[in-house]
Amino acid sequence: MIRPFDDPAVAAAFDAFPPAPRETALQLRDLIFSVAWDAPQVGQIEETLKWGQPSYLTSETQSGSTLRIGMPKQGGCALYAHCATDIISTYAATFPGSDRIEGNRAVIFQQADDIVPDRLRLLIYHGLTYHLNR
Template identity: 50%
Template sequence: MPAAMREPYATPQVAAAFSAFPDAARERLLAARTLILDVARRTEGVGAIEETLKWGQPSYATPETGSGSPIRLGIPKSDQFDWALFVHCQTELTRRFAAHYPDVFTFESARALLFRADEAIPEDALRHCIAMALTYHLRR
């Protein structure tokens, strides 16, 4: 998606966080941000998304409805991967993601989906995982 068509950032600090990401990962992280915001709009019960920073990473929460578990975007510790979508490690989300998509994603224990910048984003599967996170408290 061209930069001019992206939704404005919630704060200058969130914009700075995206600017600070390595070039190889930034476009993929921005694409994931777009998916999160789009899935939130299209998913019943989610409500408004709050975009903030948590641990220096862009974070997406559902404070209006409390429907979901926060999602964060960032760089994983593993140098084999370029970017990650993090979820709360005390949820069952990565286990649920793995049950649906065992051969689609690489998982980092109970906390993240890991990606390489040179690989295509499995958009339909990632949209489903995002929706599961954003409605986690509705479906427990």
């Protein structure tokens, strides 16, 4: 289901993606909202821009760390987490060799078909509940 944008600046950020990365970015966005919906402890997700990238915050509950969607320099689309967390490294250790990982900060997808929703839902859940487990 396509969720409407509340913030025109966020909608414009998605519109600025080239077509293939935009498809991937929109799929990541849908997954973030889906995971949040299924996890009541996360509360309402705030969708905003940080560093010009669509960003997802748990402002209501403070349960998680910010997740961002952006285009890495090498192309494609990426889901970013704060590099001082173990969100990406935990995901990479759980699914070694399954995705293209950029250090401790991102999972990179060349195209939407590279996303494995059931696997990625675990990363997103970890991000959105990060502070609940500390």
